[in-house]
Amino acid sequence: xxxxxxxxxxxxxxxxxxxxxxxxxxxxxxxxxxxxxxxxxxxxxxxxxxxxxxxxxxxxxxxxxxxxxxxxxxxxxxxxxxxxxxxxxxxxxxxxxxxxxxxxxxxxxxxxxxxxxxxxxxxxxxxxxxxxxxxxxxxxxxxxxxxxxxxxxxxxxxxxxxxxxxxxxxxxxxxxxxxxxxxxxxxxxxxxxxxxxxxxxxxxxxxxxxxxxxxxxxxxxxxxxxxxxxxxxxxxxxxxxxxxxxxxxxxxxxxxx
Amino acid sequence: xxxxxxxxxxxxxxxxxxxxxxxxxxxxxxxxxxxxxxxxxxxxxxxxxxxxxxxxxxxxxxxxxxxxxxxxxxxxxxxxxxxxxxxxxxxxxxxxxxxxxxxxxxxxxxxxxxxxxxxxxxxxxxxxxxxxxxxxxxxxxxxxxxxxxxxxxxxxxxxxxxxxxxxxxxxxxxxxxxxxxxxxxxxxxxxxxxxxxxxxxxxxxxxxxxxxxxxxxxxxxxxxxxxxxxxxxxxxxxxxxxxxxxxxxxxxxxxxxxxxxxxxxxxxxxxxxxxxxxxxxxxxxxxxxxxxxxxxxxxxxxxxxxxxxxxxxxxxxxxxxxxxxxxxxxxxxxxxxxxxxxxxxxxxxxxxxxxxxxxxxxxxxxxxxxxxxxxxxxxxxxxxxxxxxxx
Numbered sequence: 001x002x003x004x005x006x007x008x009x010x011x012x013x014x015x016x017x018x019x020x021x022x023x024x025x026x027x028x029x030x031x032x033x034x035x036x037x038x039x040x041x042x043x044x045x046x047x048x049x050x051x052x053x054x055x056x057x058x059x060x061x062x063x064x065x066x067x068x069x070x071x072x073x074x075x076x077x078x079x080x081x082x083x084x085x086x087x088x089x090x091x092x093x094x095x096x097x098x099x100x101x102x103x104x105x106x107x108x109x110x111x112x113x114x115x116x117x118x119x120x121x122x123x124x125x126x127x128x129x130x131x132x133x134x135x136x137x138x139x140x141x142x143x144x145x146x147x148x149x150x151x152x153x154x155x156x157x158x159x160x161x162x163x164x165x166x167x168x169x170x171x172x173x174x175x176x177x178x179x180x181x182x183x184x185x186x187x188x189x190x191x192x193x194x195x196x197x198x199x200x201x202x203x204x205x206x207x208x209x210x211x212x213x214x215x216x217x218x219x220x221x222x223x224x225x226x227x228x229x230x231x232x233x234x235x236x237x238x239x240x241x242x243x244x245x246x247x248x249x250x251x252x253x254x255x256x257x
Numbered sequence: 258x259x260x261x262x263x264x265x266x267x268x269x270x271x272x273x274x275x276x277x278x279x280x281x282x283x284x285x286x287x288x289x290x291x292x293x294x295x296x297x298x299x300x301x302x303x304x305x306x307x308x309x310x311x312x313x314x315x316x317x318x319x320x321x322x323x324x325x326x327x328x329x330x331x332x333x334x335x336x337x338x339x340x341x342x343x344x345x346x347x348x349x350x351x352x353x354x355x356x357x358x359x360x361x362x363x364x365x366x367x368x369x370x371x372x373x374x375x376x377x378x379x380x381x382x383x384x385x386x387x388x389x390x391x392x393x394x395x396x397x398x399x400x401x402x403x404x405x406x407x408x409x410x411x412x413x414x415x416x417x418x419x420x421x422x423x424x425x426x427x428x429x430x431x432x433x434x435x436x437x438x439x440x441x442x443x444x445x446x447x448x449x450x451x452x453x454x455x456x457x458x459x460x461x462x463x464x465x466x467x468x469x470x471x472x473x474x475x476x477x478x479x480x481x482x483x484x485x486x487x488x489x490x491x492x493x494x495x496x497x498x499x500x501x502x503x504x505x506x507x508x509x510x511x512x513x514x515x516x517x518x519x520x521x522x523x524x525x526x527x528x529x530x531x532x533x534x535x536x537x538x539x540x541x542x543x544x545x546x547x548x549x550x551x552x553x554x555x556x557x558x559x560x561x562x563x564x565x566x567x568x569x570x571x572x573x574x575x576x577x578x579x580x581x582x583x584x585x586x587x588x589x590x591x592x593x594x595x596x597x598x599x600x601x602x603x604x605x606x607x608x609x610x611x612x613x614x615x616x617x618x619x620x621x622x623x624x625x626x627x628x629x630x631x632x633x634x635x636x637x638x639x640x641x642x643x644x645x646x647x648x
Contacts, residue, residue: 223404229444238418245422 042168050172054180056251061184062244063254066152070144071185071240072233078201080140081189085182087130087141089175091122091148092157096174098122099162106163115158116149123148153181188239196230265289283377287384311426314571315386317516321507322393322497322566328490329497330354333401336456336493354401358496361396364405368412369395376421387426387572388416394434394566397497398559398607399441400455403448410444411437431614432573435563435607442607450603455493469494470557471596471603474545487556498559508565517569520578521585525564528589529555536597546597560592563606573614577624584620588613 060066074080098118099106106114127145130138138145148154157177162170193199198206198219207218209226229235248254269289272282290312334350334357369392370384377384395412415437420429442449455469470480470492482492490500511517533551541547555561568574568588575584588609595605602608 223406225404225407225445225448227410227444228446229440232443241422242418 047169047172050169051176051179054173054176055183056180056247057253059180059184059247060153060156060177061181061240062247064153064156066156067181068237068240070147070151071188072236074141074144075185075189075192075236076196076231077140077193077199078186078189080137081185082182083130083134083137084141084144085178085185087126087145088148088151088154088181089178090126091119092154092174092178093171094122094174095119095154096157096162096170097167099158100165100167100170103163111159111163112155115155119154119158120149153177184240184243187243188236191239192230192236195227196235198226261292265292280381281378283381283383284374287374287377290383291386312386314516315389317514318390318511318566319393321510321516322390322397325497325500325503325507325562326358326393326397327351328500328503329397330358332490332499333357333496335491340456357401358396360405361399361401361403361408361496362393364409365395365412366392368409369416372413372416372421373425376425380425382425385426387420388433391415391420391433391437395437398434398438398495398562400449401496402455403441403445407441407445407448411441414440427572429572430618431611432567432570435567435611435614438607439611442604450601455495469603471546474549475601475603478545484553484556487553492557494557495559495562498562501556501561504561504565508561511565511569517565518571518574518581518585520581521569521574521588522564524582524585525568525589525592526555528586529560529564529593530589532590532593536593544597554593554596558596558606559604560589560606563592563610564588568610568613570614573617575617575620575624577621580617580620580624583624584613584617587616 054060058064061068061071070084074084095115095118099115102114102118123146126148127138130141130145157173161173165173190200193201194206198204198209204218206224207220208216209220210216213221213223265288269285270276271278272285273279331347331351331354334353334355335345337353338345338350366388369388373384373388392412395415396408399408399411415433419431419433419436420426423429438449450472470482470487473480486492488501490503492499508517508522512519512522530551533549533554536547537551539547564585568585575581588606591609591612592606595602595608597605599605
C-alpha cells in the first residue's frame with residue numbers, strides 16, 4: 001500500500017514545486033533534468049558498478065563498517081542469516097526507490113523523519129510477511145527484523161545515495177549494498193554454524209554427536225568437538241575481522257596510506 | 258662448535274642473497290640466530306651498549322619457567338598415581354607426567370613456530386624469539402587432559418589473531434598465551450573446567466576426585482587440602498599453575514635479573530589480598546568463595562602463575578612506573594572479584610589479565626598526561642621542571 005501511495009504522488013507535486021521556484025533556479029533545474037534525461041542503457045557500466053562495488057571495494061560491513069550489530073546477532077546459523085539478508089535487501093531496494101522518487105519534495109529539515117517513516121512502514125510489511133510465511137525463522141530473528149529500521153546501512157544509503165539519484169540507480173544501489181551486507185552475513189554464518197554446531201542449514205554434515213564416543217558418527221567419532229566460542233557474539237566480530245584482514249591483503253586499494 | 262658452524266653455512270648457501278631459495282631465508286636465519294648471536298650490528302640511530310637483547314630476555318624467562326615446568330610434570334604424575342596406588346616414587350611420577358606434558362609442549366611449539374615461520378617468510382621479516390616463551394607457557398596453563406588437537410587449535414588462534422593480526426612479536430595487545438587459554442576456555446568448556454580434566458585420565462579411573470580447590474568451593478563443597486599443600490602445590494590444577502612457592506622463587510629470579518617488574522607482581526598480590534579481605538569481611542551467605550580465607554585465595558588457582566609470568570609481559574602490560582602499580586593492583590582486584598562473583602569462571606586471573614591488557618595503554622596515557630600537567634603547573638610557578646623522572 002505504502003508503495004502505491006508514494007508512487008503516484010510525486011508526479012503531481014513535482015509541478016507545484018516547479019512553479020514556486022524562481023527563474024534562476026528553474027533554469028538550473030531544467031539543465032539538471034535535461035542532463036539526467038540522457039538515455040542510458042539499463043545495465044550500463046556505471047549502473048553495473050552500483051551493483052558490484054558494494055560486494056568488494058565498498059562493502060557496507062567490511063569497508064564502511066556499518067550494520068555490525070545485526071551481523072553479530074543473527075549469524076549463529078545460516079538460515080536466519082539468509083532470511084535477514086533477503087529482508088534487508090527488500091527493505092533497502094524499496095526504500096531507496098521511494099525516497100528517490102520523493103527526493104525533490106522532501107524538505108531537507110525533516111528528511112530523516114520522512115526516511116524513517118518510509119523504512120519503518122516497509123519493515124513492518126516485511127515483518128508481517130515473514131510471520132505469515134516463515135514463522136519459525138521470524139521467531140529466531142525476533143527483534144532484529146524490527147531493528148532493520150535502525151540499521152545504519154539503510155539510512156546511510158538513503159542519505160548518501162537515494163536523495164541525489166534517480167529511482168533506477170537508487171534501486172540498483174539498494175540491491176547492491178544489501179547484497180554486500182548479505183554476502184558477509186552468509187560467510188560469517190557459514191563458519192559459525194559449521195564450526196559452532198557442525199551443521200549447515202540445520203543438517204549435521206560433520207556427523208552426529210552421541211552421548212559417548214561410540215554412539216557418535218563422522219568426525220565426532222574421531223573425538224572432534226564443536227567450538228562453543230563460535231556461538232558467542234565476540235567470535236562474529238573476530239570472523240568479520242579476519243574477513244577484513246583477508247580482503248585488505250588481496251585488495252591493495254583498500255589500505256589507507 | 259666449529260663443525261656446526263660449517264654445516265650451517267653449507268646448509269644456508271642456497272638461501273643467500275640472489276640464490277633461488279632467498280625467499281625462505283628468514284626461516285633459516287632463525288635457526289642460525291637461535292644457535293649463534295646475530296651477526297648484524299646497528300647501522301644508524303642511537304647505539305645502546307648493553308648485553309640485553311630480546312633473545313637474552315626470552316631465554317631468561319624460559320630458564321625461570323623450567324623448574325615450575327618440571328614440578329608441574331611431577332605433580333601431574335603424582336595426582337594421577339596417588340589416586341590408584343599408595344606409594345608414589347619420584348621418578349615414576351615424573352615419568353608419567355612427562356609422558357603427558359611433553360607431547361603438549363611439542364604440539365605447542367610445532368604449530369606455533371610453524372605459523373611464525375610461515376608469516377616471517379610471507380612478510381619477509383626475521384623470526385623473533387617471542388614464541389619460545391609463549392609456546393612453553395601455553396601447555397603450562399592448560400589442563401593436562403585436553404586433547405592435543407584442541408591445544409593446536411588454541412595455539413593457531415592465539416598466534417594468528419592474538420599476535421600476527423597485530424603485526425607479530427612486540428605488537429600484540431593481548432598476552433598470546435592467555436589468549437590461547439581464553440579461546441580454549443570458551444570454545445571447549447567441558448574440557449577446560451569441571452572435575453574430570455585436571456587429573457590425567459580421570460575419566461578412566463573410577464572414584465577420582467580431580468576437582469580443583471576453586472571448583473569445589475564454587476560447587477559449595479569442603480576443601481580437603483591443607484594450607485601447606487596449597488603453598489607447595491600438591492593439588493590438582495592446570496599443568497604448572499599449582500606450586501606457589503616455586504613460582505614465587507622463580508619470580509624473585511625474574512626480579513633479580515630485571516626481566517620481570519616487581520611493581521606489577523607486588524601490586525597485583527596486594528590488590529588480590531585487598532579484594533579477598535573485603536569479601537571476607539562482607540561474608541556473603543551461600544557463596545563459599547567469600548568465606549575462603551584471604552591468604553588462601555592468594556595460594557590457589559593460577560593467581561601466582563598468572564601474576565609472575567603473564568601480568569609482567571612487557572609487551573601487553575603497562576609501561577610507566579605509576580601505571581605498573583595501577584595495572585598490577587587492578588589485576589589482583591579483578592582476579593578475586595571475578596573468581597567470587599562468577600563461580601562459572603573460577604580462573605578469574607586469566608580474565609583479569611586480559612582485561613587489563615586492553616586497558617594498559619589507557620592507563621599509560623593518563624599517567625603521562627598527569628605528569629605533563631604537573632610539570633606545566635610547576636613551570637608556571639617558576640620551579641625548574643627538568644628534574645622529574647617519576648613517570
